[in-house]
Amino acid sequence: MATKKGPAKGTGGHGRRKLAGKGPTPKAEDRVYHKAHKAKQAKLRREATQPKRRRKDPGSDIIAGRNSVVEALREAVPATALYISHKADSDDRVREAIALAADRGIPMLEAGKMDLDRLTDGAVHQGIALQVPAYEYAHPDDLMEAAAEAVETPLLVALDGITDPRNLGAIVRSTAAFGGHGVIIPERRSAGMTASAWKTAAGAAGRIQVAQVVNLARALQALKKQGVFVLGLDMDGDVELPEVALAREPVCIVVGSEGKGLSRLISDICDQIVSIPMAGQMESLNAGVAAAVSLYEVARTRRAEGLAGG
DSSP: OOOOOSOOOOOTTTTHHHHSOOOSOOOGGGOTTSHHHHHHHHHHHHHHHOSSSSEEOSSOEEEESHHHHHHHHHTTOOOSEEEEOTTSOOOHHHHHHHHHHHHHTOOEEEOOHHHHHHHTTTOOOTTEEEEEOOOEEBOHHHHHHHHHHTTOOOEEEEEESOOOHHHHHHHHHHHHHTTOOEEEEESSSSOOOOHHHHHHHTTGGGTSOEEEESOHHHHHHHHHHTTOEEEEEOTTOSEEGGGOGGGGSOEEEEEEBTTTBSOHHHHHHOSEEEEOOOSSSOOOOOHHHHHHHHHHHHHHHHHHHTOSOO
């Protein structure tokens, strides 16, 4: 057969785009329609709320000074070591600290003044210091599990902007006293379970778990999905404390900072804003006191109704 000679008729370049490749195939997790992508997004959402099941503070804490050390040991604050200067004058407080540490099996180490200055970051240590281990935080699910194991109606407390560790310790103590199952704090702009918080909690921190979350708003939303009603404390509440019908249900009481109260985002999440009736012109209560009053009222209501957990 004869073949046609000469150049073949072309497209004039109009078909180049059709011939161009589309590049490498995206990974399965990057394809929005693929189940691997959905699984990755679900994992990222979980990690945004709780990156770990349990969290620890970055390091240990130091309690300095004779009175502070003795008080911490009396209140059974966890400790990993007691440091004592060999040049420290032995008085009743030092002897009591040594005796308490020996009873609990806490290692006692001799330290020079320069070592104690470094350990306490230049604080007035009076020749004695107590090392407190990093606190191991729980997950909010652990608090719900504690209520389930006790066959009780969940009663939780969340803190929004509480930066004083003594307030945190007082709230932990009140939560334990009135049958609560745990306290939730945000990771940022919040007091943590330092030695000061342990001391104020007066041993209750050993019985009540404290959960730390990355995002408090998401943590509260997650609790609501589990059937927990979120009650915010504010002086301009929808109802006054004695009239809170939701006290009989699983609840999480949210306490705001003394200066600013609840943040707008947290306030919008709350199922109800509750105020504490007060006589006189006092505008607000200390955060620890407000939490204690609210916990007492919930516990009283539950006892009157014959419900567990109060």
